[in-house]
Amino acid sequence: MPSLGADMEEGKLIEWLVKPGDRVAKGDIVAVVETQKGAIEIEVFEAGVIAALLAAPGETLPVGAPLARLGEADEGVPPTAAPPRPDAPKAAGPPVAEVAGKPVAEPVAAALPVGGAPLLASPAARARAAELGLKLGAVHGSGPGGAVLLADVERAAIARPAPTASGMDSRPKGKPGLDMVEMRRAIATAMTRSKREIPHYYLCHEIDLQSAQDWLTAHNADRVPDQRRLMGALLVRATVRALAKVPELNGRFEAEPYAPSAAIHCGLAVALRGGGLIAPAILNTQDMDLDAIMTAMRDMVARTRTGRLRNSEITQGTITVSSLGETGVDALVGVIYPPQVALVGFGAPRLKPVVFKGAVQPRLAVTVSLAADHRISDGRRGAQFLAEIDRFLQEPESQ
Amino acid sequence: MTPSDLRAAFLDELTTIAPDLDAESIGDDDRLRDDLGLDSIDFLNLVSALHERFGLPIPEADYPRLATPAKAVAYLAEMLAL
Numbered sequence: 153m154p155s156l157g158a159d160m161e162e163g164k165l166i167e168w169l170v171k172p173g174d175r176v177a178k179g180d181i182v183a184v185v186e187t188q189k190g191a192i193e194i195e196v197f198e199a200g201v202i203a204a205l206l207a208a209p210g211e212t213l214p215v216g217a218p219l220a221r222l223g224e225a226d227e228g229v230p231p232t233a234a235p236p237r238p239d240a241p242k243a244a245g246p247p248v249a250e251v252a253g254k255p256v257a258e259p260v261a262a263a264l265p266v267g268g269a270p271l272l273a274s275p276a277a278r279a280r281a282a283e284l285g286l287k288l289g290a291v292h293g294s295g296p297g298g299a300v301l302l303a304d305v306e307r308a309a310i311a312r313p314a315p316t317a318s319g320m321d322s323r324p325k326g327k328p329g330l331d332m333v334e335m336r337r338a339i340a341t342a343m344t345r346s347k348r349e350i351p352h353y354y355l356c357h358e359i360d361l362q363s364a365q366d367w368l369t370a371h372n373a374d375r376v377p378d379q380r381r382l383m384g385a386l387l388v389r390a391t392v393r394a395l396a397k398v399p400e401l402n403g404r405f406e407a408e409p410y411a412p413s414a415a416i417h418c419g420l421a422v423a424l425r426g427g428g429l430i431a432p433a434i435l436n437t438q439d440m441d442l443d444a445i446m447t448a449m450r451d452m453v454a455r456t457r458t459g460r461l462r463n464s465e466i467t468q469g470t471i472t473v474s475s476l477g478e479t480g481v482d483a484l485v486g487v488i489y490p491p492q493v494a495l496v497g498f499g500a501p502r503l504k505p506v507v508f509k510g511a512v513q514p515r516l517a518v519t520v521s522l523a524a525d526h527r528i529s530d531g532r533r534g535a536q537f538l539a540e541i542d543r544f545l546q547e548p549e550s551q
Numbered sequence: 552m553t554p555s556d557l558r559a560a561f562l563d564e565l566t567t568i569a570p571d572l573d574a575e576s577i578g579d580d581d582r583l584r585d586d587l588g589l590d591s592i593d594f595l596n597l598v599s600a601l602h603e604r605f606g607l608p609i610p611e612a613d614y615p616r617l618a619t620p621a622k623a624v625a626y627l628a629e630m631l632a633l
Contacts, residue, residue: 382595458570479584
């Protein structure tokens with residue numbers, strides 16, 4: 153069970169996407185684990201062949217507990233590798249009828265699609281299926297790419313015999329999909345640690361966005377939706393480029409001495425409808441042009457909503473951008489997400505009276521803020537960084 | 552395609568990009584941004600899906616006409632000349 157954050161103590165295995173004998177490459181997604189941040193896809197650290205699955209879906213395991221045994225790629229795997237343990241009695245609701253009568257050696261993975269293709273499902277669907285003791289693999293998905301949605305699980309639940317009351321999960325249900333109490337706890341832990349350990353300093357700066365907006369409007373006018381660009385992507389791109397000038401703001405302060413990160417894994421704070429937020433990172437944004445960032449942001453937000461984030465995305469961020477979007481308030485001054493050392497906050501872009509070419513004019517403007525770790529940088533460097541973001545946004549065509 | 556077909560199609564796309572919304576509980580006058588919590592990226596993903604489904608260009612200038620399910624259904628009906 154990998155640690156998906158300093159505050160994580162245990163995780164619940166939701167499903168296996170591989171079975172004994174499957175060959176895996178480093179980075180392949182092998183399992184889905186439910187955490188305080190929702191369902192997270194687990195990538196395997198090394199290549200090899202799955203020798204045995206040591207945990208069964210529904211089991212809650214402490215961080216560090218083995219989930220599976222990985223053999224060498226050329227090592228023969230006995231066809232009868234150790235079966236997963238049966239569900240702990242109180243783990244996942246009532247047993248599904250079709251499983252109940254069979255020996256425990258029936259591999260759980262047998263229910264998965266051939267080849268172990270990732271099973272798509274929304275967090276709400278996963279949580280409800282676990283509650284009902286339904287196998288996601290047996291539910292027909294009607295979502296994008298065949299993803300199983302909450303409605304599909306409810307339909308499947310109606311279609312099967314009612315479970316016995318004894319095994320029902322009696323936890324109070326809030327907003328579907330995520331355990332909001334746990335998410336609140338995770339945010340509290342991270343933010344308390346941040347305010348306890350990180351001596352923040354803050355800077356704010358108003359940026360004229362009218363040129364950038366005009367450029368976006370002109371670009372988008374004759375393009376189909378998939379090729380349109382959003383201000384949010386331009387703000388991220390300008391932030392990433394400005395880091396080249398003040399690179400010490402990009403990194404993870406995990407050990408002395410601090411060393412900035414060459415790669416920019418830019419976290420995006422995504423607010424969740426039920427409350428709470430997740431800040432998954434787009435990996436290697438330093439190599440991406442504006443359209444690549446745009447595509448990556450759309451994909452990241454969509455996967456945050458459907459519950460398909462990967463562990464690398466929630467554990468490797470080197471800086472975070474939090475943007476209120478069009479319907480927010482003037483400014484956002486953030487709390488650094490440890491062990492990162494800076495957070496950039498954009499308020500809602502608004503029409504404001506701006507002095508432009510010697511006259512007051514209504515122009516679109518945004519307030520950008522920097523919250524940075526004073527152990528790593530000082531106000532002067534932080535100011536250079538915000539000024540650099542401003543400079544890039546005045547020449548959007550250079551993006 | 553009747554207005555109720557259009558409404559169902561619209562809600563289908565909406566709940567696909569926002570799977571944590573329950574189609575049953577979405578009101579016709581709920582504002583997508585303020586009430587249902589769509590951000591600008593969710594909204595673009597929705598516009599993109601409607602573009603794919605109906606073959607309509609849906610320029611940015613028309614975005615205010617998609618502010619609620621009721622407005623969006625009326626807009627789609629008009630654009631499809633139903």
